[in-house]
Amino acid sequence: xxxxxxxxxxxxxxxxxxxxxxxxxxxxxxxxxxxxxxxxxxxxxxxxxxxxxxxxxxxxxxxxxxxxxxxxxxxxxxxxxxxxxxxxxxxxxxxxxxxxxxxxxxxxxxxxxxxxxxxxxxxxxxxxxxxxxxxxxxxxxxxxxxxxxxxxxxxxxxxxxxxxxxxxxxxxxxxxxxxxxxxxxxxxxxxxxxxxxxxxxxxxxxxxxxxxxxxxxxxxxxxxxxxxxxxxxxxxxxxxxxxxxxxxxxxxxxxxxxxxxxxxxxxxxxxxxxxxxxxxxxxxxxxxxxxxxxxxxxxxxxxxxxxxxxxxxxxxxxxxxxxxxxxxxxxxxxxxxxxxxxxxxxxxxxxxxxxxxxxxxxxxxxxxxxxxxxxxxxxxxxxxxxxxxxxxxxxxxxxxxxxxxxxxxxxxxxxxxxxxxxxxxxxxxxxxxxxxxxxxxxxxxxxxxxxxxxxxxxxxxxxxxxxxxxxxxxxxxxxxxxxxxxxxxxxxx
RNA sequence: AGGGCGUUGGGCAAGUGGUUAAGCCAAUGGAUUCUCAUUCCAUGAUCGCGGGUUCAAUUCCCGUACGCCCUCCCA
Numbered sequence: 001x002x003x004x005x006x007x008x009x010x011x012x013x014x015x016x017x018x019x020x021x022x023x024x025x026x027x028x029x030x031x032x033x034x035x036x037x038x039x040x041x042x043x044x045x046x047x048x049x050x051x052x053x054x055x056x057x058x059x060x061x062x063x064x065x066x067x068x069x070x071x072x073x074x075x076x077x078x079x080x081x082x083x084x085x086x087x088x089x090x091x092x093x094x095x096x097x098x099x100x101x102x103x104x105x106x107x108x109x110x111x112x113x114x115x116x117x118x119x120x121x122x123x124x125x126x127x128x129x130x131x132x133x134x135x136x137x138x139x140x141x142x143x144x145x146x147x148x149x150x151x152x153x154x155x156x157x158x159x160x161x162x163x164x165x166x167x168x169x170x171x172x173x174x175x176x177x178x179x180x181x182x183x184x185x186x187x188x189x190x191x192x193x194x195x196x197x198x199x200x201x202x203x204x205x206x207x208x209x210x211x212x213x214x215x216x217x218x219x220x221x222x223x224x225x226x227x228x229x230x231x232x233x234x235x236x237x238x239x240x241x242x243x244x245x246x247x248x249x250x251x252x253x254x255x256x257x258x259x260x261x262x263x264x265x266x267x268x269x270x271x272x273x274x275x276x277x278x279x280x281x282x283x284x285x286x287x288x289x290x291x292x293x294x295x296x297x298x299x300x301x302x303x304x305x306x307x308x309x310x311x312x313x314x315x316x317x318x319x320x321x322x323x324x325x326x327x328x329x330x331x332x333x334x335x336x337x338x339x340x341x342x343x344x345x346x347x348x349x350x351x352x353x354x355x356x357x358x359x360x361x362x363x364x365x366x367x368x369x370x371x372x373x374x375x376x377x378x379x380x381x382x383x384x385x386x387x388x389x390x391x392x393x394x395x396x397x398x399x400x401x402x403x404x405x406x407x408x409x410x411x412x413x414x415x416x417x418x419x420x421x422x423x424x425x426x427x428x429x430x431x432x433x434x435x436x437x438x439x440x441x442x443x444x445x446x447x448x449x450x451x452x453x454x455x456x457x458x459x460x461x462x463x464x465x466x467x468x469x470x471x472x473x474x475x476x477x478x479x480x481x482x483x484x485x486x487x488x489x490x491x492x493x
Numbered sequence: 494a495g496g497g498c499g500u501u502g503g504g505c506a507a508g509u510g511g512u513u514a515a516g517c518c519a520a521u522g523g524a525u526u527c528u529c530a531u532u533c534c535a536u537g538a539u540c541g542c543g544g545g546u547u548c549a550a551u552u553c554c555c556g557u558a559c560g561c562c563c564u565c566c567c568a
Contacts, residue, residue: 012568047567112566119565128495129564154566172498181496181564189566196568220497220563241498248504250560283517287506291516310506313561317504320518330531373530383529400528436527451527463529 005037007211009063009070010200012044013055017062018262019316020215020245020253023281027242028213029068030282030304037210041073042203043084046193056084062264066274067297080207085199092194095202095232096155096187104231105187107153108135109146130183131156155188157198157228165223170211170240171309177223185224197221201228204237213240213306217252240306243285246313253316260316271340271377273332276325284314294327322375329374341367341380348381350388366473369465386461387473393485400462409445410453411487416442417454418483427476429468436467457486 009025011017017025025041032039041060045051060075072078082088099105108131110118119129136158138146146153163179187198194202204212219241229236245253247260261267267277279295287310288295288303295303329337342363345351351363370383420435436454440446455470456462458479464470471479 010568014568044568050567108566110566115566123494126494130495156566175497177496183564185564186566191566193566195566200568215562216498217562218568221568223497243499244562246561252562283505289507291507293505293517308507312499312501312506314506315504317518320505323518370530446527448527455528461528465529467527 003210005032005035005210006040006208007032007037007213008040008042008204008207008209010042010044010203010214011056011059012047012050012196013059014047014050014052015055016058017264018253019264019281019284021059022063022066022264022277023245023284024213024215024242025063025068026066026278026282027286027304027309029070030300031211031213031306032071033301034304038071039069040078040080040207040209041070041083042207043074044196044199045084045086046196046199048086048193058265062268065268066264066278085203086193088199088203089193091206092188092199092202093192096194096198099157099187099231100155102231103158105155105157106136106184107138107143108156108184108186109138109143109151109153110134111151128181131185133184136184152190154186154190156184157187157224157231159184159227163227165226167222167226167236167239169219170213170238170306171216171243171311172219172241175219175222177220179223179227182223182227187228197224198228201225201232201234205229205232205234209237211238211240213242216241216244240309243310244313245284246315248315250313250315260318267376269378271344271379272321272325273328276321276328279328280321280324284316285310294324326373326375329376330372332371334368334371337371338364338367340377341374344378344380345384345388350381362473365469369469369473386459386464386470389460390478391460392478392481393489394460407449407453409443409449412443413439413445413450413453414457414483415487418480418487421476421480421483424476427472429466429472432471433468458482 007028009021009028011021011025029039031037041063043056043059045056056074060073063070070076072080072083074083077083096105100107115131118132122129135153135156159182160179164176165179166174166176169175185197186195188194203209222239222241226236247253253260253262261270264277268274275296278297278300279293282295282300283293286304287308289308332340342351345363345367346353352359355363366384366387367380370380374380374383416439417435420438421432424431424435436450440450443450451467452462455464455467459467459470459474460482
């Protein structure tokens, strides 16, 4: 019988969910679901100083928003709880006591200051920084003396002298470390709380994790953890160290990096869709077999294969994300699209909070004009700008606009069109469109020379959606005012 | 400084001991269109560098450069 696959995403609540976190969570999730196994979320909150208020909540909230579901965690419980490390202190105690009793660990009375100085000395002499092992063989008298001083010890793991630690990484292949490159590391801090490297091992064992998929930055922690597994006589899980995600400068994405939008919440606020983000993030450091790039969550579950995790760093390509999100927006149901975009216009003060049915309908039509080209929700504000800018007569024209209006034909076209528009008793794209043809016949102008003058004067911009519909939505009043104002100015000049 | 890992066109990325070295994004050029957008077509890599193994290497081995990660009483 094969063991049930169990994997976990183990965030520390030191911040909100960012791209890197999300990627790790997604891969674990896909791996578990693909194998029909369990996906667990465990909160690693042993660094109380760095924990931030709301961090844990935010992690779960945005994971859920992205479409992940988990089988065990702080919020829904499970058979292997508690799932918050600070609630597992008693459990850890039993295990580190065991290591102490068996001589795998010892008490270290060095102060942080002493250690820091030691490190700096080593660096200054060009040596590899690392703990010297000073407290490895303390006599009972020395210990008593330290205790009498009121010093509180940390617990350090006694790293074996001359041992090769190796493992088969699902991504990197065979990886080897030598124990002499690892110095005795702290497993329990002065305050009695275990460190990450210790707690992970105990938890992963107790929670029966079969695989550990995590970021590559953990690869050098792995030998430490393996030594702990061995000290306990436990079988270590299979490791998979995923590529880092790097920014445009090829640096690891860090929470403090401002060159890139990091947090899932920010993407949500900008109007990125969870499906698109999920899709995009999954393609960071992993690739499917064929040529397709757009996949649903269920398709990913079916396809996911850890063999195809890539070894080299993935760069976060914002423009591709925008493209991908645009693909999802294009396929979105119209109602959803409208519901997503309108709030951005309201927030920008361009639309009233409370709208009449007519206003709603108008806004809907405006917004729908851009459905195919919108990359993300917030972009609607700039894209639809021409429907909210009520300037009658532009005073400053761009070079192109000047060129468009300077032609002799421009005024003819404009006055002819203006006259036709005024004769209209209704105002819809359907009745406006034929008028352009009428003007075409009358002035013998067509194409660029026909449309552009009208567009520039009536809409105030040389770019925009289909002219007749744009004019309809701009409204009769505004369009006529603009044309009149322009023509009048032409005459006075 | 030590250890680990990586290196395929601007970005992502597939792939193989002998191929025209996929595909996507971006860029540029072109076609269509009143413009933007859309759509379509086109354009670009001697696979970091040097050596070796081999009839043959981007693919295997060694070295080197560069990059990144770790070396914390952070995770």
